Amino acid sequence: MLVVSYIREHKEEVIERLSIKNFTKTELIDEILRLDDERRATQLENDETLATINSNARTIGEMYKQGKASEANTLKETNNVLKETVKTLSDRLESIKNEIQTKLVEIPNTPNLLVPRGTSAADNLNVHQEGDIHEMPKSALPHWELLTKYDLADFDLGNKVTGAGFPFYKGKGAKLQRALINFFLDEAAADGYNEVQPPLMVNEASAYATGQLPDKEAQMYAVPLDGFYLIPTAEVPLTNMFRDTIVKETDFPIKTAGYSSCFRREAGSYGKNVRGLNRLHQFDKVELVEIANPENSYERLEAMKSHVAGLLRKLELPFRVLRLCGGDMSFISAMTYDFEVWSAAQKLWLEVSSVSNFETFQSNRLKLRFKDKNGNMQLVHTLNGSALALPRIVAALLENHQTPEGIYIPKALQNYTGFDIIK
């Protein structure tokens, strides 16, 4: 969520930047500022009353020592009255804070000024494209048919044992999963990311801090008996590692990579978009999270983008990079690059990675800060990106590397799979 003091000091700029996301509820901002004035006044009054109570209490102690019991009793009465005042003020304060919070969470992150205006995917800016987009022979198959043809995954078995969206991977399909996970983790380590293996369930506080709660509750699987949620992405535990912490400026950049299974209910989605591996309830992913100095967080975003591009290049997949327009970006992002791989057989671009800078939008709620050179507390910038999610990469590999002889495994991956073709 946005920082209230920033809104106060840069109101026009905030409104201008929000307009890129087609956000026009400016009255919300005025209300927040009005409530914040009230909050500060109430806080001051409350603090002053507490100061009086504290000093009175000390005086009462002195009086008892000196045997002035009756004077002490009078002062006690005074304090009892003041305590009522404090109760009223702090209740008021609490409710003002809640009101501010409620309104604040309705305001999306302010996009970077480089973010193109627009309302849909059609307005995204293509910033890079590489790789060979060749015509496939008529006989080319979509990945779901290839999965069956080479017996790499079994959806029916998943249906029987669990339900739709929980496939079994089999044989070389299962090995390919393992190979990709290791490949992605090794690449991340080589690029300076610290590897962690996170918990697959998180508590409510974590789900709130990264914004899955309250609005996206229906997208997560829950374990109500223990108050846990299955993670929809490793971003949640990887970012919450830093919740309520103060890092050193000299620690930047703090780069973390983690592999996890991800669980998504995907309530409400259906149709051809969910065919095969395009959308699953459980899938595997290597996620990158970076804690950055606000001074150079956009350079770090470029670095993360390069890392992901390097992966796709080594997998010999044709891809393009889009800078998302205001209307197509997520609520919490300040700038997002989407990576799309060309699916030759489906004849469409498949989103395989999303790399974003959240600036202080996440760190504000996380209370993740650092002390700058001048000794001032500042919120850090947080970035994250998928590097990469397996199912769509598998889909792209199968479709793009299919040959009459079988499915070719790119060189970079052969050491991990132990085979160079699936036939």
Added chain:
RNA sequence: GGAGACAUGGCUGAGCGGUCGAUAGCGGCGGUCUUGAAAACCGUUAAACCGAAAGGUUUCGGGGGUUCGAAUCCCUCUGUCUCCGCCA
């Protein structure tokens, strides 16, 4: 799962109702001595928030309560340790 103990500043560890935001040691920082370093000695050193500053508020695992006053008493939650049980 059962029983018991504990939770204090960067760390170790005192305090168990009143100048306690907290004794002490270690560590950190500054200095004296030294060609330099070590040792020794002296000084200094918790954090966040509000404020231009003076100053104020909050914080002794979290939340609540008792009291004029709580690190200290009570309730509750969480976590850690020990013993028993179970277990990959």
